[in-house]
Amino acid sequence: MTDTQRRSSCMSVPQRSVWLLGQRPVTAQRRGKYVHGSAAHPQRMWPDLAAAAIIRYSQPGDLVLDPLAGVGTTLIEAVAAGRDTIGVEYEPDWVRLAQANLHRANRAGGTGQGTVLAGDATHLPDVLPSALRGRVALVVTSPPHGRPLQGRVANRSRRVDLAAGMTAVLTGCLPLLRPDATVVVTLRCHPNHPAVEAPDAIPAAGAGAGLTLIEHTIGVLADAHDGRFVPTSPASPSATAALRWDGFPSHTSAYEDIYVFRHQPSADLVAPDQHGVRP
Ligand SMILES: C[S@@+](CC[C@H](N)C(=O)[O-])C[C@H]1O[C@@H](n2cnc3c(N)ncnc32)[C@H](O)[C@@H]1O
Known part of the structure; x- marks a missing residue:
């Protein structure tokens, strides 16, 4: 398979879906889960988002990785599940x-x-023990944006490009993944996010790492009742936005893009069996 063929197969049209993630306020989702000081992190993931991905794409006993762990929302929800x-x-x-x-x-x-290790996720093989090779069933992660003390991926002040940074992170994940592993990257709609300027950055990063985009989900950070979406969190920039089902109007900011990739090593990389047949 040529590089161009590989890239276009990785970019094939993904399934679309919607997850409702705001049936309870984010304060309730977080209550009792974080030690003092954690709220200083400016970009914590919504716990119900991490939990939904973990329950959907892994089994008890599986190993879940977050290479951009922040104060550990993915890790907390993984341990709880x-x-x-x-x-x-x-x-x-x-x-x-x-x-x-x-x-x-x-x-x-x-x-x-x-456990959490300190290190640069753009060089994962230098950070994680080789004993983890082929053991990770699921990656759930989200890239940083725009503040100091936000590492080295896509941090404006350190001028790292989002797509390039995430390509490096996801490429470093590959040797750790099981053959059927799932990689979930979530991206908050936020005015300062570099993804606003580069909306295809995450699909491009996945394709650049050789992952196949199987699903692009909208995670709605709001409750749904009486035929309407209703923002449930004062922390959400959606607090003032009227959410409507029809067409996700562009002013709606209470959502997260959720990109789901599958690790599908190409057939020419999988060894044939004793009869010369590839699985
Ligand atoms: C969006 S935040 C993740 C928040 C996390 N999901 C949580 O709920 O706490 C992205 C994190 O990536 C970290 N980061 C950025 N560049 C990094 C790098 N090169 N290596 C490791 N971590 C990095 C930032 O410091 C930040 O904490």
Whole structure:
């Protein structure tokens, strides 16, 4: 397969869907899960988003990775759902808080085991032990945007390009993935996000890493009742936006793009069996 063929197969039309993630306020989703200081992180994922991806795309006992772990939302939800987990985070303050949040998740009854390593996710093979090769069932992650103390991927002040940074992160994930692994990258609609200027950055990063985009989901950060979407969180920029089902009007900001990729090693990379047949 040529590079062009590989790229176009990775960019084939994905399934579209919608997840409702705001049936309860984000304050309720977060209550009791984070140690003091975690709220200083400006871009925490919504816990119900991480949990939805983990439950949908992994099984108890699987290993879940977040290479851009922040204060550990993916890790907390993985442990709570009985998955083992590992995170990588560049900023030492967030590493310390993520580790403390993981301990809290275990004290609260989470049965998974987890840890967080400090390091640069654009060089994952240098950060993660080689014993993890081929063991990760699921990656759930989200790239940073725009603030200091936000690592090295797509941080405006450090002038790293989002697509290039995420291509490096996802490429570093590949050797760790099981053959059937799923990679979920979420992107908040935010006025300062580099993705606003480069809306195809994440699909391009996935394709650049050789992953196949199988699903592009809109995660609606609002409740749905009486035929309308109703913002449920004062923390959401949607608080003032009227959400309508019809066509997601462009002023609607209470959503997250959720890109789901599958790790599908191409047939020419899979060894034939004893009869020369490829699975
Ligand atoms: C959107 S935040 C993730 C938040 C996380 N999901 C949570 O809920 O806490 C992205 C994180 O990536 C980290 N980061 C940025 N560049 C990095 C790099 N090169 N290596 C590791 N972490 C990095 C930032 O410091 C930031 O904490």
